[in-house]
Each structure stands twice: as C-alpha cells, then as structure tokens.
Amino acid sequence: MSEFVLLFRSTPEGQRAAMGTPERAQQSLQTWLAWIRRLETQGHLKSRGQPLDPVGKVVRKGAITDGPYAESKDLVLGFLIVDARDLDEAARLAADCPIAEHGGSVEVRPVGAIAT
Amino acid sequence: MEIDDHLFRREAGRLVAALTRVFGVGNLALAEDVVQDAFCRALEVWPIRGMPDNPAAWLMATARHRAIDVIRRERTARTFAPDVVRVLEHGGTIDPIVDEAFAGAVIRDEQLRMMFSCCHPRLAEDVQIALVLNVLCGFGASEIAAAFLVGRAAMEKRIARGKHALASEGHLFDLADADFTTRLTSVRRALYLLFNEGYHGASGETTVRADLCADALRLARLLGEYPPAATPETDALIALMCLHAARLPARVDETGNLQALVDHDRSQWDRALVEEGLARLERSAAGTILTAWHLEAAIAAAHAAAANAASTDWALVVSLYDRLFAIAPSPVVALNRAIAIGQRDGADCGLAALDGITDRDRLARYPFYEAAAGELELKAGHPDAARERFAAALAVARNAGERRFLERRHAACARTGT
Numbered sequence: 001m002s003e004f005v006l007l008f009r010s011t012p013e014g015q016r017a018a019m020g021t022p023e024r025a026q027q028s029l030q031t032w033l034a035w036i037r038r039l040e041t042q043g044h045l046k047s048r049g050q051p052l053d054p055v056g057k058v059v060r061k062g063a064i065t066d067g068p069y070a071e072s073k074d075l076v077l078g079f080l081i082v083d084a085r086d087l088d089e090a091a092r093l094a095a096d097c098p099i100a101e102h103g104g105s106v107e108v109r110p111v112g113a114i115a116t
Numbered sequence: 117m118e119i120d121d122h123l124f125r126r127e128a129g130r131l132v133a134a135l136t137r138v139f140g141v142g143n144l145a146l147a148e149d150v151v152q153d154a155f156c157r158a159l160e161v162w163p164i165r166g167m168p169d170n171p172a173a174w175l176m177a178t179a180r181h182r183a184i185d186v187i188r189r190e191r192t193a194r195t196f197a198p199d200v201v202r203v204l205e206h207g208g209t210i211d212p213i214v215d216e217a218f219a220g221a222v223i224r225d226e227q228l229r230m231m232f233s234c235c236h237p238r239l240a241e242d243v244q245i246a247l248v249l250n251v252l253c254g255f256g257a258s259e260i261a262a263a264f265l266v267g268r269a270a271m272e273k274r275i276a277r278g279k280h281a282l283a284s285e286g287h288l289f290d291l292a293d294a295d296f297t298t299r300l301t302s303v304r305r306a307l308y309l310l311f312n313e314g315y316h317g318a319s320g321e322t323t324v325r326a327d328l329c330a331d332a333l334r335l336a337r338l339l340g341e342y343p344p345a346a347t348p349e350t351d352a353l354i355a356l357m358c359l360h361a362a363r364l365p366a367r368v369d370e371t372g373n374l375q376a377l378v379d380h381d382r383s384q385w386d387r388a389l390v391e392e393g394l395a396r397l398e399r400s401a402a403g404t405i406l407t408a409w410h411l412e413a414a415i416a417a418a419h420a421a422a423a424n425a426a427s428t429d430w431a432l433v434v435s436l437y438d439r440l441f442a443i444a445p446s447p448v449v450a451l452n453r454a455i456a457i458g459q460r461d462g463a464d465c466g467l468a469a470l471d472g473i474t475d476r477d478r479l480a481r482y483p484f485y486e487a488a489a490g491e492l493e494l495k496a497g498h499p500d501a502a503r504e505r506f507a508a509a510l511a512v513a514r515n516a517g518e519r520r521f522l523e524r525r526h527a528a529c530a531r532t533g534t
Contacts, residue, residue, distance in 0.1 A: 015156050015159070015160075016152075016156075018159060019152055019155055019156055019159065020256065021125075021254070021255065021256030021258070021259060022124035022125040022127075022128040022155065022254040022255075022256075023122070023124065023125055023254070023255070023256070023259060024256070025124050025155045025156075025158075025159060026119065026122070026123060026124040026125070028159060029119065029124075029158065029159050029162060029163070030119060032159070032162075032163035033119075033162070033163055033167070035163075036163050036164075048164055048165060048166065049164055050164065050165075051160045051161040051164045051165060054160075077160050078160060078161075078164045079164075080164060
C-alpha cells in the first residue's frame with residue numbers, strides 16, 4: 001500500500017452550483033459524506049486531511065498578492081490522504097468523487113517516497 | 117454520521133431571520149448570501165473533518181462570524197439595523213448585538229416577525245405563501261414553482277415582488293403593534309393554505325407535498341409557542357394540521373399508489389400526531405368561537421377515533437359537515453358531506469346529495485368529484501355508470517399518481533360489470 005494525496009479543486013461557480021438551494025446543498029453534502037464513508041469502510045482513508053480557507057496570500061519575488069481567488073478560478077478546497085495499491089487504484093477511488101458533478105476536479109498525487 | 121432531514125432548509129429560515137435583525141430588512145439579500153456562505157463552508161469542511169457534534173450550532177457560529185465581518189467591511193456602504201448603526205457611530209463593538217440576534221428566544225421572535233411581515237395584507241395570498249416558503253422555509257424558487265405547478269420565472273418574479281414589498285416597509289413587523297390580531301389572522305390563513313397545498317395540491321411529488329405540510333405545521337407550532345398568538349383559533353389550526361398530517365404515511369401504499377381515506381391502513385397513521393391533534397382540539401374548545409378549523413379538526417378527529425371506515429361514526433361526520441357548510445360553504449365541503457351521507461344512508465342518498473351540490477360546476481377540474489360519484493355508483497350496483505364517472509375523473513387527473521389511482525378504480529368497474 002502506498003499513500004496518495006487527493007487534492008480537491010473547484011471553482012467558486014462550481015461551489016455555488018453545488019449549493020443552489022438549501023435542499024440541494026444538503027443533498028450535495030450527503031453525497032460527499034457517503035463517498036467518504038465508502039473510502040473509510042473500504043479501508044482506503046488514511047487521514048482526513050484538512051479543509052483550506054478560501055482566502056490567503058500568494059507570495060512571489062517582489063510581490064505579495066491577495067489570493068488564491070485573485071490568481072485562480074481553480075481553487076484548492078482541501079485534501080485527504082488515501083491508501084491505495086498504486087496510482088491507478090487511487091485514481092479509481094477519486095473517480096466517483098461528487099466534486100466532479102459541478103465542474104470540480106480531484107488531483108491525485110503519490111506521496112513522494114524518500115530513498116533511504 | 118447522518119444529517120437531520122431538511123437541516124439546511126430549517127436553519128436557512130432561522131439564520132436569515134436572525135441576520136435580518138442586525139442587517140435590517142433592506143439587506144435581506146445580504147442575509148441570504150451570508151447564510152449561503154455558511155452552507156458553502158459546511159460543504160467544504162464537514163466531509164473532510166467529519167460532521168460537527170451540533171451542526172445547527174456550527175452553522176450559526178459560522179454565520180455569526182461572517183455577519184460581524186460583513187458589518188465591519190461594509191459599514192460605510194450599507195445601512196444596517198438602527199441598533200447596529202448607533203453602535204458603529206459611537207465606535208462601540210457590535211459583537212454583543214450580533215450575539216443577541218442568535219439567542220434562542222430572540223431567534224424565535226425574529227422568525228415570527230418575519231412570518232408576520234411576509235403576510236402583509238397588501239400582498240396577494242399567493243405572494244405571501246411564496247415568501248413564507250422562500251424566506252422562512254428555505255425553499256428555492258424552482259422548488260416552490262414545482263410544488264405549485266407554476267413556471268420558474270413566474271415564481272421568481274412573485275418572490276421578488278414580495279421581497280421588494282418587505283424591504284419597502286423598512287423594518288419587520290413589530291409584535292407589539294396594534295395590528296397584531298388582524299395580522300395574526302392573515303398569518304394563520306397563509307399557513308392553512310400552505311398546508312392544504314401540501315395535502316390536497318396538484319403536484320405529483322408526494323415528498324414535496326409532505327414537506328409543505330411539515331413546514332406549515334412547524335410554523336403553526338411556532339405561533340402556538342408565542343402566548344399572544346396561541347389563541348383557540350391557532351389551536352384549532354394546529355389540531356387540523358396534526359390530524360391530517362398523521363394520515364400522510366398511509367396515503368400511498370407500498371407500491372406508491374394513492375389510497376382513498378376509507379381504504380387507509382390506519383395502523384400506519386402517526387399516533388403521536390393524532391395525540392397532539394386531539395390535545396390541541398381539546399384546548400381549542402376553550403373560547404367561545406367556533407371556526408371552520410374547529411369543525412375540520414373535529415371531522416378529522418372522528419376519523420381518527422375509528423379503527424376503519426366501517427366503524428366510523430358517519431352520523432357525527434355528516435352533522436359536522438352540516439355545521440361546516442353553514443359557516444364556510446364551498447363545493448368541496450358539499451362534496452365531502454355527500455360522501456359522508458353515502459356512508460351513513462347508502463349510495464343512492466350519497467348520489468342524490470352529490471347531484472344537489474348547487475355550484476358543482478366549480479368542481480369541473482377537480483377529479484375527486486367524478487371519482488366520488490364513481491364510487492357511489494359502484495356501491496349502488498351500477499358499474500357502467502361508475503365506469504363513465506371514473507373516465508370523466510381520469511380526464512381531469514392532475515398528476516401521474518391521481519391517474520394511476522383512477523385507472524385502478526376504472527378497471528375495478530369492468531371486473532364488477534362482467
């Protein structure tokens with residue numbers, strides 16, 4: 001088993017669409033919780049990770065800008081860490097993530113192994 | 117961990133009411149934005165971190181935090197509620213005012229004020245109901261449009277018209293206002309219509325309709341918790357809602373087919389709601405007034421007292437319909453009275469009572485008039501006549517559930533006929 005980070009990305013519009021009315025928001029949330037519960041019961045959920053606040057700064061040489069909103073329409077909402085056999089299996093786990101329903105995406109990245 | 121059904125809808129109504137207290141009714145859209153932000157946040161945080169122990173409190177704390185931010189940021193751009201403006205002018209901290217808005221008793225009163233404001237007599241009843249559903253019950257325009265079989269654009273316009281009227285008042289209705297009693301009458305009427313839309317309405321979505329009933333009952337109970345509004349008439353309204361809502365689980369059978377009241381499996385009736393309804397009905401007798409709601413609740417109680425249709429005290433039901441017709445005559449009441457007469461005196465008498473409904477042309481689009489005639493013809497031993505009446509009912513069926521129900525009844529005539 002190897003560890004993979006699932007990075008959840010969405011757009012502000014996508015988030016709004018997932019929200020819609022309170023009833024739709026609740027349905028979206030229930031779909032999410034069910035998806036994560038499935039990861040958990042199948043033993044793939046390594047760590048719950050952290051949600052990220054949608055504010056911050058982007059720092060470059062000589063410039064600090066407000067972000068990430070100002071920079072990017074493609075926002076990282078948070079991450080989870082899963083256990084999977086390989087990258088293919090990790091990608092399969094992410095395939096039915098509800099974030100895709102409203103134009104969001106999941107970036108699947110292997111946690112780099114350090115040669116000892 | 118599971119979330120309560122309709123948590124977000126319910127909290128949307130509560131939070132918008134609380135936020136309106138600090139933002140002012142002119143900033144209703146801002147209050148709705150803040151609530152939506154809090155929901156967005158929940159959607160980002162809860163799946164990853166897990167559900168909070170008290171989701172409603174979490175949403176409230178998030179909305180409160182955001183409200184303070186918004187007031188600080190937009191203090192010069194907007195006019196907030198007078199209390200907030202005063203504090204801002206004196207350089208004080210707004211936190212205690214915002215905290216107060218979210219306190220239990222205050223949040224309930226703000227919901228009542230919002231309810232009373234939505235039922236402004238200048239607004240048409242359909243606008244009042246749309247506003248109540250949108251602002252207090254958290255339904256979106258498209259959801260309300262679907263329940264009332266109205267186009268989405270038309271419903272959006274209706275809600276916008278109502279919100280414009282709300283804002284133009286400048287403040288929410290003051291519960292100490294001299295007009296309280298008059299306005300209370302409008303509020304009860306709107307809740308009654310809301311419940312009826314759920315119970316008798318044309319939408320085929322049984323879940324949507326059960327939601328309308330549940331929300332009408334929730335808001336009526338809120339009225340009942342506020343002593344000046346808890347009059348015998350309010351008790352009668354709550355009683356009739358409870359006693360009817362109790363039947364909802366038996367209205368469709370396990371295959372999704374509508375069931376007529378006489379065929380309900382009454383073991384599926386919600387006993388807790390029946391008990392609450394009966395207790396409310398008893399309390400509603402405290403005063404000297406007898407309203408149509410008292411009688412409607414009493415009729416429902418007569419049904420609830422019987423184990424099945426055969427053991428129902430139909431003489432009592434007929435006499436209650438007589439009294440109901442005397443104070444609130446309507447073709448639907450006359451129709452139900454005729455059905456009860458058919459049960460008490462036999463099918464021929466029921467048919468005669470149906471024929472005797474003077475303004476029965478007003479029931480031309482209501483499938484259950486012809487359906488009632490079909491049942492009575494069938495019972496009287498006239499399957500051919502019954503088949504024609506069910507065919508006529510089918511022609512005006514309003515949704516797939518009604519159509520399926522009437523097709524089954526239509527087919528039953530063929531079986532009896534051969």
